[in-house]
Amino acid sequence: MFNINYFIDEEMEYDSEESDSASRRIRDMSDDSSDSFNLDEIPVPINNTFDVTLPATHSYLGPNLEELRGRTILDDGIYMNLPLLIKQTVLFPGQTLPMTIFNLQIINILKNCIKNDRTFGCVCYGNPIIHQIGTTAEIYEYREGSGRNGFHLKAKGRQRFKILRIVTPEHHKISANVKVLPEITLGPPFLDQRLTSLDHLRIHSDPEENVKKQERIENLEAMITPWPAWVYRQYDSTRLSMKIRQHLQFLEIRGGNVPKDPVGLSFWVAENILIDHDERLELLRYDCAISRLQRELKYLIEDKIYVCIQCETFIGRQSHMFPMNKEGPQGTYVNPEGVIHETITFYHVQGVTLSGSSPSTEYSWFPGYAWTVAVCKRCRRHVGWKFTATNSDLRPRAFWGVTRGSLKDKDLKIKKKE
Numbered sequence: 355m356f357n358i359n360y361f362i363d364e365e366m367e368y369d370s371e372e373s374d375s376a377s378r379r380i381r382d383m384s385d386d387s388s389d390s391f392n393l394d395e396i397p398v399p400i401n402n403t404f405d406v407t408l409p410a411t412h413s414y415l416g417p418n419l420e421e422l423r424g425r426t427i428l429d430d431g432i433y434m435n436l437p438l439l440i441k442q443t444v445l446f447p448g449q450t451l452p453m454t455i456f457n458l459q460i461i462n463i464l465k466n467c468i469k470n471d472r473t474f475g476c477v478c479y480g481n482p483i484i485h486q487i488g489t490t491a492e493i494y495e496y497r498e499g500s501g502r503n504g505f506h507l508k509a510k511g512r513q514r515f516k517i518l519r520i521v522t523p524e525h526h527k528i529s530a531n532v533k534v535l536p537e538i539t540l541g542p543p544f545l546d547q548r549l550t551s552l553d554h555l556r557i558h559s560d561p562e563e564n565v566k567k568q569e570r571i572e573n574l575e576a577m578i579t580p581w582p583a584w585v586y587r588q589y590d591s592t593r594l595s596m597k598i599r600q601h602l603q604f605l606e607i608r609g610g611n612v613p614k615d616p617v618g619l620s621f622w623v624a625e626n627i628l629i630d631h632d633e634r635l636e637l638l639r640y641d642c643a644i645s646r647l648q649r650e651l652k653y654l655i656e657d658k659i660y661v662c663i664q665c666e667t668f669i670g671r672q673s674h675m676f677p678m679n680k681e682g683p684q685g686t687y688v689n690p691e692g693v694i695h696e697t698i699t700f701y702h703v704q705g706v707t708l709s710g711s712s713p714s715t716e717y718s719w720f721p722g723y724a725w726t727v728a729v730c731k732r733c734r735r736h737v738g739w740k741f742t743a744t745n746s747d748l749r750p751r752a753f754w755g756v757t758r759g760s761l762k763d764k765d766l767k768i769k770k771k772e
């Protein structure tokens with residue numbers, strides 16, 4: 355059995371003026387006699403005035419970054435040599451990666467990339483050396499700084515690749531022969547045995563709006579196959595996407611931009627939902643959105659509880675996440691020292707306290723908000739920041755950014771509010 359401490363702390367609220375009463379309603383849940391419980395709801399912030407497109411521009415890196423035009427698309431299955439950067443975290447296709455680099459060797463590698471196809475490979479530290487599957491990153495903006503300023507760049511995750519052979523295993527200078535992995539897409543499961551006599555009933559426009567009609571046709575089609583229709587539906591990428599998006603409605607309502615297309619969605623979930631590091635590597639391994647979506651569904655069926663990775667103090671819930679970045683509730687940001695923080699925004703957290711330093715707007719990832727370092731109340735580990743609005747018109751007045759690396763999910767079953 356484990357013991358979670360729940361703190362009643364008005365300072366921890368998203369907005370103490372608006373949710374004052376809510377904070378008092380939080381019950382002490384330290385009695386863990388039941389593994390299925392409900393926490394009282396904290397009101398969701400409304401009337402937000404913040405422009406969520408701003409954090410995605412990473413304006414804290416400064417103005418005048420050189421913009422690179424065009425887009426490099428590598429052929430599926432192609433073999434090539436790719437310079438590699440090894441990171442602590444997984445990069446998914448579609449994810450934005452801002453970086454500030456001070457190491458001259460790495461800067462030279464990147465300058466070389468910019469001259470060529472602007473693409474480098476991003477892989478994770480692993481056991482024994484690095485993980486075999488990585489993602490290509492395409493640089494789309496950069497600025498050469500001098501000395502202490504570092505080299506700034508913004509790149510986008512593009513395609514998955516597999517390392518076949520590491521060419522130069524020198525510290526800071528690694529490249530590899532890789533194979534660019536194809537993304538396998540399968541058509542609707544009944545494509546092969548579909549009854550042409552039912553073609554006039556088929557809905558081609560928006561299947562999400564015509565689920566019932568679609569199901570009736572599928573039931574008829576399944577009758578001439580050995581399995582019932584529900585078996586096929588488990589392998590229908592459109593149907594899986596719909597299910598996932600239903601579970602993500604709480605983010606869409608709060609202004610999240612959840613992708614509709616199954617491939618984009620499967621990577622988006624892996625990036626934005628708090629999933630274990632090993633599990634994310636496993637998701638990156640899959641060649642097909644159907645397998646990724648099937649695996650991801652289980653993370654979304656219940657509301658997850660997140661605790662401090664070090665001392666297991668209760669910190670937040672999945673349903674308290676909200677997007678402060680148009681790309682999703684998780685943003686990847688870089689600090690002035692070049693350290694990358696994958697940061698998830700919550701409108702409410704518990705078990706977290708402020709470090710005592712005064713709020714600063716310097717290098718703020720959310721323009722208009724000042725940050726204060728936040729630490730775990732029990733073990734004092736740095737878990738993230740509280741962001742407070744510097745302008746009285748800005749809503750939300752405050753929110754929390756918690757780093758992915760400081761949280762883990764606790765396998766507790768919480769009844770989801772339908």
Ligand SMILES: [Zn+2]
Pocket residue numbers: 662663664665666667730731732733734735
């Ligand atoms: Zn802790």
